[in-house]
Amino acid sequence: MIHMTSLLQNIATVIVIIMLANRLYPYLLHWNKPGQCLVIGALFGAAGLVSMNMPIHVDSGITVDLKAVLAGMSGLLGGPLSAAVSFVVIGGYRYHLGGMGMAPGILCIGAAALAGSALNLVFRRKRLRLRRIWWLPVCFGLFIALIQLAATMWFPPDIRNGLLRDFTLPLLTLYPLSSVIFHYFVTVEWVSYHDTQYDRVTLLPRYERLQGKWQRMIDRKQPFSLVILNVEKLRAVNDIHGVEGGNALLRECAGRLGAGLPKDGLISRFNGQDFAVSLPGYDMLQSLIWIVDMKKKLSVPYLIEGSPYHVTFSTGLAVYEGDAETLQNLFMQAETALRHARESGSNQTVPYESRLTEQIRYRTSLEKDLQFALDRNQFHLSYQPQFELETGKLRGFEALIRWNHPEWGAISPAEFIPLAEQTRLIIPIGQWVLETACEMAMKLKLNEAGATMAVNVSAVQLLEPDFPDRVAVVLRESGLQGRLLELELTETTMVQSFEKAADQLMRLKECGVRLALDDFGVGYSSLSYLRRLPFDLIKIDRSFIEDIGRSQDDRMTKSIIDWVRELRYGIVAEGLESYDQLYWLKQWKCDIAQGFLFSRPMPEEELLRYLRQLMPFPFAVPSPEVDGLPS
Known part of the structure; x- marks a missing residue:
């Protein structure tokens, strides 16, 4: 019971650290992916250091704590780079502590980090969402507990038997519990905030995420073009292949658009089937050239469940040239141009002109x-x-x-x-x-x-x-x-x-x-x-x-x-x-x-006057002098 209580105190201390780290996450979102992984690895590494400084001492150099759980969760939630950072921090400190338990301890840390990284890669390739699989942290915690128990084979029989007698139940109980708690605070708290900033389907930033960057460009009077592309006939793909088929199409479109962005260009999932793209420094002509080139790339057939699909895009274009426009007005102009493009037929591009707004007002x-x-x-x-x-x-x-x-x-x-x-x-x-x-x-x-x-x-x-x-x-x-x-x-x-x-x-x-x-x-x-x-x-x-x-x-x-x-x-x-x-x-x-x-x-x-005057129409008209007409 004493060991159970000590481990619970260890878990509680680590949770406090992770909760404090959650406050950093909104700022972390502004970093690139490798930077985010480094910070996640450092966070779990720091938590591991705290855990190892509050261990349960069993014998000289043999301790029980959460170091392996934290290294494994770092790999599961952050990927290989995060796992590597955590392993270096936690494993390095365990090496520094030395003692009889150093070698099996470092092996457990490494095995947990590798297992977590492998699961992370599998989930990323299959596009699965960690927070929806509630049983995964439970099983992962049990796996790490079994590794720890297996590592007791490294020790002499009397120490091994004592460890198995005193710690089997606490480890099999509290390691899964700690994994679930850490999983919650990182995936649920962080991912919930992430979903307010990024689109779930395409993983592109939402409008709210890029709004500040676009506004700063306007504040600095930095010219740029705003292009809104509408994926035509997305509903037809949804009707045939379901929502996942439509999502697969949107992801492929997002990938092609992202690959075609110029330097410092930004792209956002904007509304249901629209993408907003900013082209810094582009004037009207350069933007139209970019749109033509991009539509060629987007016109390559998309393979959805084995069926090729040709997709067309209606496109609205508005250009900010450093005048007194607001971001809201710029988007209104691009959306007005897009509306006219859609009304003009399939696969049309319409640049914004002031007369388009008048036409919209007229139609309204x-x-x-x-x-x-x-x-x-x-x-x-x-x-x-x-x-x-x-x-x-x-x-x-x-x-x-x-x-x-x-x-x-x-x-x-x-x-x-x-x-x-x-x-x-x-x-x-x-x-x-x-x-x-x-x-x-x-x-x-x-x-x-x-x-x-x-x-x-x-x-x-x-x-x-x-x-x-x-x-x-x-x-x-x-x-x-x-x-x-x-x-x-x-x-x-x-x-x-x-x-x-x-x-x-x-x-x-x-x-x-x-x-x-x-x-x-x-x-x-x-x-x-x-x-x-x-x-x-x-x-x-x-x-x-x-x-x-x-x-x-x-x-x-x-x-x-x-x-x-x-x-x-x-x-x-x-x-x-x-x-x-x-x-x-x-x-x-x-x-x-x-x-x-x-x-x-x-x-x-x-009509009534016409009918009173109506005479049979003279259909006996002379034959016209026209060559080449069929007889």
Whole structure:
């Protein structure tokens, strides 16, 4: 019992030293890795010296203390360099003390330090976290206790028997306990602080860690560039390979970026899938050159669970040139540039310009005002007529939403529809469009004329579970026949969730409505994909219509029309603007067309006047004098 109490006092004294050393750790983080290992080794070495000066004396030159435990924990927590420092300090002092127990004591110190170092290397290579394996310090403490007990074979039988009788239980109990306590104070306390400064996945410094360095560069008016790189499609990797697959990708990206840093460059894991890089002394041109070179290195395929992945990066760039910018403003500029890069397409780089901030403010203003536009009656519908090309008969109308902003004037749907989709305001807005268009159809007596009303549907609307039910309610309340309502959906709508979209389309067909695939030819359509969806019409994108009569690419347009006709879909051409286009679309037997040649989209008042004056459109146009067009 006396020996147990003495060892506990020894442990308590060592813990006090380690707790005091914890206060040094925030400063230690500013050192490089070898420097940190040297300090950890020196810390455990110093604790070993204290322990050896408070030993349990057994015989002349034979003592029992925590020296081997401390040398082993130094290797386990700090690695080989830490273990070497501790071994030199503790082993050297044990050699200085001399006596019968010197040789086995030094052997135990060395064996514990080697074992700890070996475990540290294994954990580092396998990227395991020591603090999550609670049983490791227990087993490690038992291992060192067994080494100590085995070392008694060095002594004469009477001394060995006394040691085994008096110290077997204390060593097997208190060595594991001391290992757990030391493990806690170093890994839990130090690693917890470390995690506030460094990213767990990439081991890169967090923004908070580098904030002070960047601020000092600004305070000293030292020019540098700030680059924020966004890893595109990281979510897709996570979906396929799980979070660990995404983490492996981020670690590889971090490694390549770190290898490409210029002297004194800094890199940080910034937000979930962004990296922030500072390039000291770089101007705009030098930064763009660095980005191009770095993207080449980053474009080399990444191997994740045996599968190669090509990864692209959106990049925002801001340059600090010693003016009166703050660090916060500089990051805002880089993030603004990044946002524009992401909106510009894949793998784009955008340098910051002041006009980008104005554009962001404009978009933010639109997003805010969009919430009230419906209640304030700022939306209206315009209607563009569609004609059958074979007969010249009015076939129907497409309803197109317009926003008349009180400050900005007419806002293009291409600007506010994406915002409405992001905020899900497209659901009430789309419902209003559907109801208003059906009411207009009844006002125009389309039931009697057999003419159609086409309405565009967003992916967000389509994937709402009750959307088909809402359509059915609108048809019932308006009185419009289902076969005269045409819902237009883009190819990207289908891609977002094919199976769910297919189910929704089948439910819509049960309501009797017609379905049209819009902007055909610019997305993801394939034959197998089309045959699985119940579309009635295919709308060819205007990009295939605009060059008819002016380009040899007309053959592609003709091939698309022939292919769609083979599949027995109706064909609609949008963007018709010239008689040449009209002539060839008729020759290629396109069914329906709409465009400025017939009429611009018209608000309700103009549409009613237009219909009163409408005469059959003169489709018997003369053959254009164009060479090289397909017949």
